[in-house]
Amino acid sequence: MQTRLGPRPLPLHLGTALMTWASSESAWSLLKQGSPTSKPASEVPESLAALLPEIAALEAKAGPGQFEQALQREIRRRQIRLADGVLAYQRNDFQRDLEDPPAVWREGNTRLLDYGATHRAARKRGTRAVLVVPSLINRWEVLDLTAEKSLLRAMAAQGLRPYLVDWGTPEGEERGFDTTAYVARLERALGYVARRARRAPAVLGYCMGGTLAVALAARRPRRVAGLALMAAPWDFHADRTGQAFLLSTGPLLAEVADRVGELPVDILQTLFWSLDPWLSVKKFGRFVGLDPKGESAKEFVLLEDWLNGGAPLAGPTARECLVGWYGENTPGRGQWVVGGKRIVPSKIKLPSLVMIPSGDRIVPPLSAAALADPKKGLKKVTRIDLPLGHIGMVVSGRARDLCWTPLIGWLAALPSRRARVVAV
Structure with a gap:
């Protein structure tokens, strides 16, 4: 079976998830009262400041450091789920088996x-x-x-x-x-x-x-x-909603295409990624829960193979x-x-x-x-x-x-x- 490379470009999808989850820990260290890196309450956005009393009450009930530990456990759980989903896709045996017409x-x-x-x-x-x-x-x-x-x-x-x-x-x-x-x-x-x-x-x-x-x-x-x-x-x-990345990078990517002679597949896939950076995280997380031999898994794999198998x-x-x-x-x-x-x-x-x-x-x-x-x-x-x-x-x-x-x-x-x- 041919090795699957998707979701392409894989480093971008994984990096998006990891940097976002890591930023959650960083954000908490800035918000947590008493932390060496915490911000003054006056500098905390209102939407987040409104949550701090509730978090403090929960932590007081559960014990010091419990919220931070729970946050770390949730990040770890999501990391494992994403990795398991990608590996389950890459190792799945399903292949498109229709014979092409003449x-x-x-x-x-x-x-x-x-x-x-x-x-x-x-x-x-x-x-x-x-x-x-x-x-x-x-x-x-x-x-x-x-x-x-x-x-x-x-x-x-x-x-x-x-x-x-x-x-x-x-x-x-x-x-x-x-x-x-x-x-x-x-x-x-x-x-x-x-x-x-x-x-x-x-x-x-x-x-x-x-x-x-x-x-x-x-x-x-x-x-x-x-x-x-x-x-x-x-x-x-x-x-142009959701197309800011494409519009801003279009001239630069055109220069790349001029010099290389084509716009490579991974760059094209990056443009699709920009429309919904979290799509792969969500769908591969769901894929883990499917029967790997079932019809839903088969359709997921075949569709993902198609998405990752484009041409320059x-x-x-x-x-x-x-x-x-x-x-x-x-x-x-x-x-x-x-x-x-x-x-x-x-x-x-x-x-x-x-x-x-x-x-x-x-x-x-x-x-x-x-x-x-x-x-x-x-x-x-x-x-x-x-x-x-x-x-x-x-x-x-x-x-x-x-x-x-x-x-x-x-x-x-x-x-x-x-x-x-x-x-x-």
Whole structure:
């Protein structure tokens, strides 16, 4: 079994917990009356000062030094629980065991996986083909995590023919790709699917893949039957809550990407960490209490493997995203240029679906909602708000009913149209 490195970057997650817990002891030594390092009562924040009489009363009842000892025991308990949770994950035997469908098209390290190849319902004449575009950062496996939690297999079982873009890992000339190069590759993949299906396929984009899918639809509208977007960021300044770290470090990280040729996985994971620094501590603490052979543990391990197994981001694309998207909000302002064309959603007249998870902490709902704005968003748009999270809309227990079913129904109901199949 391959050694697991997660949660990545592990030193950052462990350091966050240890420094915070250590600061609790330091804070107590500053607050404790009579301590050599204690502060005068006038300098103690009101919120903490209000607790001191209660703590003093409890300690008087229990005995001198009891609160400090209890604090140390609790810190130790949390340290052990976090370490046990991480080790239990790293040593777990579960591995994703689904067989990938056949690859029917390749270019560089990118390939198209035909999820309809083994489903009779998806092989019928006139079946709606769907080009599925995941993010460049996190790999596609979250869309096909297990046999029961696979959006792609559910689509095929319902008579759609999904063709998934597996971006692979950027190597060679791909390390010099900007978003124009990636969208150009999508255009060629779309052309292949259109020729194979003899009809214009729909395009489904998830997360950053949705942002790229908007550019694809804007550049090749005659080849696209409809555009479906799941948690696709667009207006990067609509809600910057929780993104201070990313915004402040964006230019510096862009410089790193320029010099290294890519933005490494651990730096990307640090950006996700900044959205909720305590998430790993909480979830690995809960993992300790699960049956290591149970279904819940299996899903946790597979999802964590996916989260920790992303790909680096090509240098020029990293700069474009960090400085252009997050810093200057070029998509939201209608200034994002792909292959010489400004990408303006309001000029896209294709049938469109925008799905917005209200609990999304990775893509703020207001950012994704910009694509459904009556004035600046897509013209023929259906908006669906979901009481789910960014990942939960794909793999949670409620994903099938709340997200998959309306998405598949919308794709299946799109009118058929012949595609222009001339070469790109």
